[in-house]
Amino acid sequence: MMSQQTRMNVSSSPIARRDRCIVGFDGSSASVMALDWAVTWAARNHREVHLVGVVDDEAGALGGARADDRDRAQAQLLSLAFALLAERYPGLVVANRLVTGPVASSLAAAARPNDIVVVGADKAVYAHGQFFGVRSVQLAALVSGPLVVVPAADLRFRAGVLVAIDGGPESSRLACIGAEEAMARQCAVGLVHSVAVEATLEQRHLGELVLREAFEAARAVAPGLEISRHLANRRPAEAMLNLARDRALLVMGRSRRNAAPGVGGTLHEVLINANVPVMVLP
Structure with missing residues (x-):
């Protein structure tokens, strides 16, 4: 060594x-x-x-x-x-x-x-x-x-932070961390939550509530920050990668919902196809 x-x-x-x-x-x-x-x-x-x-x-x-x-x-x-x-x-x-x-x-x-x-x-x-x-x-x-x-991509003209919100108990914490990263970069932050294409009105309403809660958490950390919300009707990984194409950072959580080794399918797909720096948080 x-x-x-x-x-x-x-x-x-x-x-x-x-x-x-x-x-x-x-x-x-x-x-x-x-x-x-x-x-x-x-x-x-x-x-x-x-x-x-x-x-x-x-x-x-x-x-x-x-x-x-x-x-x-x-x-x-x-x-x-x-x-x-x-x-x-x-x-x-x-x-x-x-x-x-x-x-x-x-x-x-x-x-x-x-x-x-x-x-x-x-x-x-x-x-x-x-x-x-x-x-x-x-x-x-x-x-x-x-x-x-x-x-390995040209990141010189990237701006903005995108935070993936899955509706779990750590969603507000992820939103706050994303807001802090955006403040440090003096840029806007976006919050994205995905629902299935065939989602019912009730499921879409729940998705909006998830985003609203994350929005309030981010705004509490950075009251003057520009914050946008995106409810996507597509697979989570697809939604993240699409919205992150021109962003400087994607923030997402590392799922621990089961005890099996490895990572979840969404995180696996995002990392294999990463087009933006991805910050994975426990």
């Missing part, structure tokens, strides 16, 4: 000392975009940034010399990224670490309960990186805290 850390102009906030932003980094374009997203978020929320590189030994096919070369290359990537962050963001607490093992479980193990884990996702180049596609689904099932999956 290899690690480095730098502390320059460290904030005295207890959040900065306790909670961290864990970034899966393998040098791919997807992981670079994830790191850019994480640095911006961490600076805004007074979090440390910890780069974690994982040497994946699942295949077990490399000989000793090639394995050593791979380890050195990964270590060099981490050191370079570490040095660049320390130079460009002198007020940020930065650390890095290289670990060995299965990618998803190793990255999940590197995070503490209050840490936020950030990874990149790029469906187009599956063979060239480690932290995307199915990896994000595996991580969603393994990490106990927040997870952010950042797609």
Whole structure:
């Protein structure tokens, strides 16, 4: 295991000392975009940034010399990224670490309960990186805290936060977190709740009540924030991905309605087809 850390102009906030932003980094374009997203978020929320590189030994096919070369290359990537962050963001607490093992479980193990884990996702180049596609689904099932999956897409002109509301007991909390993210970005927040295409008038009315309750919770957090509500007559994942096409962030919950391992079908579909940074909350 290899690690480095730098502390320059460290904030005295207890959040900065306790909670961290864990970034899966393998040098791919997807992981670079994830790191850019994480640095911006961490600076805004007074979090440390910890780069974690994982040497994946699942295949077990490399000989000793090639394995050593791979380890050195990964270590060099981490050191370079570490040095660049320390130079460009002198007020940020930065650390890095290289670990060995299965990618998803190793990255999940590197995070503490209050840490936020950030990874990149790029469906187009599956063979060239480690932290995307199915990896994000595996991580969603393994990490106990927040997870952010950042797609390899042009996010420069994105604005707005979208919050998926499922009507469960945590809906108001999700709406509040989405409102806080929108305030930090100085943008609007949208709330979306889905009902079946064949929904009855009573079911639609219940959907409107769910959205209204979430709306009031978000407005209590940010009275001056622009908040919109969307009752969608389509599958939840389809509604989220459609409305999030031009947004900067999608906030959704990680369902724990059953004890089975893995994630629910909606979260699985969203992560596999992510067209927006997705913040998955427990």
